[in-house]
Amino acid sequence: MNKFEFPKIRMSFLVCTMFVSVLGCNCMASTPKNVIVMAKALDDLITLDPAEAFEFSSTEILANVYDRLFIANPETPSEPKKGLVEEWWRSDDGLEYKFFIRKGAVFDGGRPLTSRDVVFSLRRAVFLNKTPAFILNQLGLHRGNVEQKIKVLDEQSLVLGVDRPYSPSVVLNILSAIVTSVVDESSLSEHFKDGDWGANWLRSNTAGSGEFRVSKWGVGEHLVLDRKDTSRSRITRIIIRDIREPATQRLMLSRGDVDIARNLTPDHIVALAKKTDTVTWSTDQARIFYLALNQSNPLLADPSIRGALRLAIDYQGIASHLLPGRARVHQAFLPLGFMGSLTETPFSLNLETARSLLDRAGFGEDLTFSVDVRSDPIALQIAQALQMNLGKIGIKLEIRPSDGKQVLTKYRARRHDIYMGYWGPDYLDPHSNAAAFASNPDNTDDAEQKTLAWRNHWTMPELTKDTDDALLIHDQRMREEAYRDIQRQVQADSPFIIVFQEKALTATTDRVKGFKLGLTSDQTLYADIVK
Missing domain, CATH: 3.40.190.10 (Periplasmic binding protein-like II)
Incomplete structure (x- = not known):
């Protein structure tokens, strides 16, 4: 008898045991x-x-668990909703923002949240410089200037300085990202150890006002x-x-x-x-499924191999047969529903052309790559489908499944060959994904902005500049066109192969x-x- 075939009485016992241990109560299976x-x-x-x-x-x-200054607004993405902010003001030159914090937000211990907690939290994220810090780096904030750029005015207000006159949509949406969550400075300071800003404690605990x-x-x-x-x-x-x-x-x-x-x-x-x-439904998600090719591997850096890989994927087959109702073919880094998203899908399965690209470039049939993927049934099926098609054009693909933590840790350390997985935006402005896929201002190991392009050792100064310039466009139509152009450049030739956009399938009692x-x-x- 396998683990999915326990008699009902035994499964009920297991669930009840779980509730007793976690909840401290007696219960039946419901x-x-x-x-x-x-x-x-x-x-x-x-x-x-x-x-x-x-x-x-x-x-x-x-x-x-946490509150943030602003909250994403899917109905009007360029105008995020107010979270902790009661009112806000922007200077005429676009380089300074003032935020007035509403009263009433309270931390776990009962202490009222103030502007000091907001300033502490934003500075802390920049000083720790973990992976999501690049989101705040996009406003010109870094360790050397964050104490001068973000300051307390009084208990209910603060000022934020930025280095350039960005579109307000970018600034406010960035302040809705999880990395800007406000933590309890008083509580966290009790857990500081060796200058870690309480990071070791907060990895497995929370100190929020949500x-x-x-x-x-x-x-x-x-x-x-x-x-x-x-x-x-x-x-x-x-x-x-x-x-x-x-x-x-x-x-x-x-x-x-x-x-x-x-x-x-x-x-x-x-x-x-x-x-x-039982009630079931599907929901559009901003998550895209993609392949990332590490450019430190000289073979994967070859345009012919990248082009062959793009044509060896059965995009429609994956969406229609492996994921019916759960995915739609999508081949651009901005998901549908975002300002400036592309609906164009220029690639389809074409093994003959894929093989000819390899032949013209002088590659034989002894190419071998590895792909890191979560031990998830759907992801593994997609990897196996790709493995089969690549085999038909003379490329051997070794699938290396592991749990999500191990796969992501390896990916962040730039130790992968090919990574296969999902990506979702950090905030509802198009720059969120553009900064990840189409910007890499510093490819060194200790770079402040560790974007997806950085993870894959992709250096492209002109595209990085285009992405950077789009931040300063205030006209919405012009911004949309700028991001469409950036997506087309990434589609044409890059280490990223975007396969589909996900729809979440959910069921409840x-x-x-x-x-x-x-x-x-x-x-x-x-x-x-x-x-």
């Missing part, structure tokens, strides 16, 4: 009324520190969020169980062991949609209401859930 249990793969959850977090799971969780706080994180098992006294949520506790196998998620949802399943396959959704006690997935991870909020 979950308590004031508790939401969610099945979700958490293998990409590396840290809870907003100055370091850069993955989908951590972004979603931290959006429910609707929930993380009360427990059992790596590889579950994460527990508890409602705060000031929260408007009617749910007192949310348990996210680290369930990585879609079939197990479906089984647990059917038995009432979880309320929400997040990583189901299309065939699971079809089956669950027939049940009267009919007891759950108000759960909505956002276009981006930071827009998936738990406070509206009722049961």
Whole structure:
């Protein structure tokens, strides 16, 4: 009997045991009324520190734990909603912003949030210089000037200086990114160690003013969020169980062991949609699935090999057969729904042309590359499909599956050959993805801006300048055209092969209401859930 075939009484016992250990309560297989249990793969959850977090799971969780100055606005992306900000002002020359903080935000310990916490948090993210710090670097903020650029005016106001007159949409959207989350300076200062700004402690703890706080994180098992006294949520506790196998998620949802399943396959959704006690739906996501080719490998830096790889992918087959209802073919780095996104899909499977590109460049049939990919059923199927097609044109592809943490750590360290995975924007301005895919001002190992282009050793000074110049365009139509041109350049020849844009498939029991997935991870909020 395999692990998916336990008799119902045994599965109920296991779920009850889990609730007793985590919740301290007695229960049957169905979950308590004031508790939401969610099945979700958490293998990409590396840290809870907003100055370091850069993955989908951590972004979603931290959006429910921390407040930020602004909140993404999917209806009008160029005009983010006010978060902690009550009012704001921009100087005539566009180089200075003043923000007035609303009263009422309170940290876990009951201390009111002030502008000092905001300034501390922004400076901290820059000084730590972890991966997402490049988002703030885009405003000209770095270790050498951040203390002069971001200052407290009084308890409820602060000033932010930028180095150039950027489009206000860029500045305000950057201030909605998770890296700008406001942490409790007083609480965190108690955990400073060897000048780490409390980073070691905050990797597995939280100190925010949002609707929930993380009360427990059992790596590889579950994460527990508890409602705060000031929260408007009617749910007192949310348990996210680290369930990585879609079939197990479906089984647990059917038995009432979880309320929400997040990583189901299309065939699971079809089956669950027939049940009267289950609700299923799909939601457009800003996530794109792509391949990244490390240019430190001279073979992958060859345009002929890059071109052959582009033509060896069955884009439509992946979307239609492997991911029906879960993906649409998309080949540009700005997802649909973003200002300036491209709908053009110039590439399709063409093995004959792919092989001819290799022949003309003088490559034989002894090319071998490795691809790092998450141990996820869908991702592995895509990797296997690519492996088969590459074999037909004389390229051997070695698939190296691993959990999300290991794959991402290797990718960030630039030790990969080919990386295969998802990417989502950090904020709702087109520059978020443009800066990642089309900018690399410094390719050295200790660069401040460690973009995706940097991870892949791609140096392109002219394109980096084009991307940089787009930041200063204030006219919306001109900005849109600038980003379309940048995307076409990346499409034409770059280390990035964008395959599809994802649609999330979700299922809940009919007891759950108000759960909505956002276009981006930071827009998936738990406070509206009722049961």
